[in-house]
Every structure is written in C-alpha cells, then in structure tokens.
C-alpha cells in the first residue's frame with residue numbers, strides 16, 4: 001500500500017516540476033539556477049560564513065566555469081574581492097574543500113597562478129575586477145575583511161514559511177510519535193522529512209535552532225544496525241547519525257544541540273512510540289487539496305551549544321569551544337564544570353582539537369575547581385586524546401589570547417569505571 005502511494009506520488013511530481021519555474025527566497029537573486037545574495041559590508045571569513053548560515057545558506061561555490069563567470073556578472077562593480085565557500089588545508093586544489101561538504105576543488109578550480117598558497121591564508125576569495133576577474137586567491141581568514149556572496153539552491157514559488165531547494169518544511173506545533181506524525185504530514189501532501197545532503201541538513205538545523213526546537217522527529221527509519229531508509233522513499237545518500245550513538249531504536253530525531261549533546265544537527269535513534277515535535281516536507285508549489293499549514297512565528301532564541309560557562313554539566317554530554325566547528329573568538333574565557341554520579345570517574349574524550357599553539361589553551365583539572373591537580377594543559381593541533389579524572393568531577397578551562405583564532409575543540413564526557421590503558 002505504501003509502495004503504491006510512493007509511485008503515484010513520484011509520477012505526479014515529475015509533471016509538476018516541469019511546469020514550475022525556479023525562484024529564490026529571502027531576497028536572493030536567481031543566477032544560473034542558483035540563488036545568490038551579495039553583502040558589501042566587509043567581514044572576516046568566519047563572520048561571512050556565519051551570516052550565510054543565518055539563511056541556511058553557504059558562501060558561494062563555483063564548481064564549473066559557467067558558475068564561476070556568473071559570480072563576476074552578478075557582483076559587477078559592487079565589490080571587487082569577495083569570499084567564496086572554499087577552505088584550503090594545503091597549497092593544492094585537491095586539499096581545498098567546499099563549505100557545502102561536496103568535496104574538494106580538484107575537478108574544477110579557477111586559482112590564479114601560484115595559488116592556493118596557505119602561507120598567505122587558508123580561505124579563498126574571488127576577484128571580480130581587471131586581469132584577475134574570475135580568479136581565486138588565498139586570503140587570511142581572520143585578517144582580511146572582504147565582501148561576500150551567500151548561495152542558496154533555487155526552489156519553487158510557494159507561500160510556505162520554509163521553502164528550500166524545491167521543498168516546503170513545516171515544524172509541528174505539537175508532539176507525536178512516528179506513525180501519527182507521518183499521518184499528519186501526509187494530510188498536508190508531504191512526509192516526515194528526509195534529509196539527503198549536508199546543505200539540506202544545514203538549512204533544517206538553522207531553522208530548527210531559530211525556532212528553539214529540541215529534538216525533532218525526521219523521516220529516517222533505522223530497523224537494524226546498518227539498515228536505514230527514508231519514509232518518503234528517498235535514497236539514503238547522506239548520513240548524519242551522531243558517531244557516538246549506537247542503534248538502539250528504530251526511529252530518528254535530529255538534535256538541535258541546545259543541550260549540547262549530541263552535536264548540532266546530528267541524528268540519533270529514538271523509540272518509534274515516543275512523541276516528539278516533528279518535521280514535515282512536501283514539494284514546494286504543490287496545491288494540496290486540504291492545506292492546513294500551521295503558521296509559525298520566527299523568534300531568534302539565544303542558544304549556548306558549546307556549554308561554555310554553563311552550570312554543572314552531568315555526564316554524558318559534549319563541550320566545545322564557542323562557535324565550534326566555526327572559529328572561536330579572541331579573548332575568550334570559558335569554564336566547564338563536569339560531574340558524574342556515584343563511584344564513576346569522568347572520561348573526557350577530545351575528538352577534535354585545534355587551537356593556537358601555547359596562546360589558546362585548554363586546561364583540565366581533577367576536581368570541581370581550578371585549584372585541584374592539573375591533569376593536562378593542551379594547545380595546538382592534536383590528534384584525539386582522552387583525559388580521565390580520579391573522582392566524579394572535573395573542571396575544564398578554555399582561554400584564548402588577543403590574536404589568532406582556530407576551530408577549537410569538541411569533547412565528549414562520559415561516566416567511566418576502570419582504567420584507560422587496560
């Protein structure tokens with residue numbers, strides 16, 4: 001029965017897409033089937049990336065010469081140098097990664113000769129003027145303020161509040177378990193949402209966080225350890241299951257990380273009979289016979305996903321530097337007080353660690369104040385490592401100086417019994 005519905009639905013979709021013209025939301029302009037918006041206020045790469053993120057967008061990408069030329073045409077003389085969404089780990093295009101997680105710039109690039117050059121900087125900007133028009137150059141992510149262009153995929157005209165890449169997303173006002181939630185979505189000509197790219201996940205995370213949603217039920221079904229599918233029949237082409245969770249139940253929620261664990265936008269398994277607020281997705285531009293779209297008000301809520309300066313944090317949980325995985329700020333002081341119950345110790349697993357050597361450091365003390373024994377003081381670029389407390393509290397301090405910023409750290413802390421080496 002479900003199979004039949006999906007086939008009917010797909011056939012309908014094809015004819016509808018052919019008839020509908022692409023449009024852009026949020027005041028973006030349609031350029032070559034993508035939606036672009038120019039910001040002429042200059043800013044660091046990180047601030048630019050964050051500003052795009054507010055729209056669920058990325059910095060502009062150019063994966064072929066047509067897209068690349070279109071940037072010059074679009075920007076014109078309004079700005080001469082603009083950040084693009086490319087970050088180089090090394091001075092080779094194959095080590096430059098697109099911000100939208102689609103891979104490296106090895107198949108197409110427009111670097112000016114001698115670039116990329118990470119000695120100058122790891123971020124990449126685009127020149128729109130003169131002999132360098134259309135060329136890419138390396139820039140210091142933090143010290144070279146530039147204009148920037150954000151990019152969203154085009155979509156189809158619809159008056160739904162969250163219209164992205166041809167789909168309308170509706171966050172439920174009420175909670176429901178999987179079956180009831182899917183029924184509600186179907187009543188509005190949709191399904192519980194599938195998420196099939198890093199960009200779609202980014203968009204949903206941005207909106208979900210803006211709406212202050214906790215865990216949101218999505219259309220992922222997880223019947224056994226390595227078997228996944230989407231209720232709308234989409235191919236399982238992208239996976240953002242929290243690497244620290246195991247399969248325990250058969251349905252899935254996306255976390256918005258207000259509580260810090262699991263990390264922002266990642267998915268974890270939940271019982272199919274537990275009620276959550278849920279996310280429906282339907283094609284944009286679709287005339288549904290009985291549309292009862294709930295209206296949603298957009299109110300930004302402050303959130304502190306890093307847990308910097310939070311009150312006592314009970315294991316298990318996650319702490320990160322502020323803004324992680326984006327760059328932290330200068331002159332940051334953060335304390336994190338970790339605790340676990342009973343006779344457990346705390347196992348603190350640093351999964352990612354990248355700070356300015358010596359000057360931006362993370363100290364771990366074995367107890368509930370910084371007066372207790374120092375277990376370690378870390379800085380620089382470090383491979384994953386563990387720290388274990390001898391009692392059931394630990395204090396982590398993060399301190400940065402007045403210059404140079406990096407992505408910082410992410411650490412998972414869990415109750416731990418026993419010794420780490422055995």
Ligand SMILES: *[C@@H]1O[C@H](CO)[C@@H](O)[C@H](O)[C@H]1NC(C)=O
Nearest residue numbers: 039041042043044047048051
């Ligand atoms: C540039 O200005 C726009 C509004 O005009 C604002 O939304 C955006 O945050 C600004 N960008 C930065 C990086 O401050």
Ligand SMILES: *[C@@H]1O[C@H](CO)[C@@H](O)[C@H](O)[C@H]1NC(C)=O
Nearest residue numbers: 243244245246247248316414
């Ligand atoms: C997940 O499973 C692995 C292997 O069975 C186990 O070592 C690990 O502790 C589990 N993780 C969690 C969070 O339960």
Ligand SMILES: *[C@@H]1O[C@H](CO)[C@@H](O)[C@H](O)[C@H]1NC(C)=O
Nearest residue numbers: 308309322331332333334335
């Ligand atoms: C954390 O608390 C310390 C001490 O109260 C304060 O100096 C610091 O600015 C706070 N950090 C943040 C990011 O709010």
Ligand SMILES: *[C@@H]1O[C@H](CO)[C@@H](O)[C@H](O)[C@H]1NC(C)=O
Nearest residue numbers: 358359361363374377378397
């Ligand atoms: C950690 O090391 C840095 C660099 O040596 C030092 O400036 C800082 O005071 C140390 N922090 C602690 C808590 O010892």
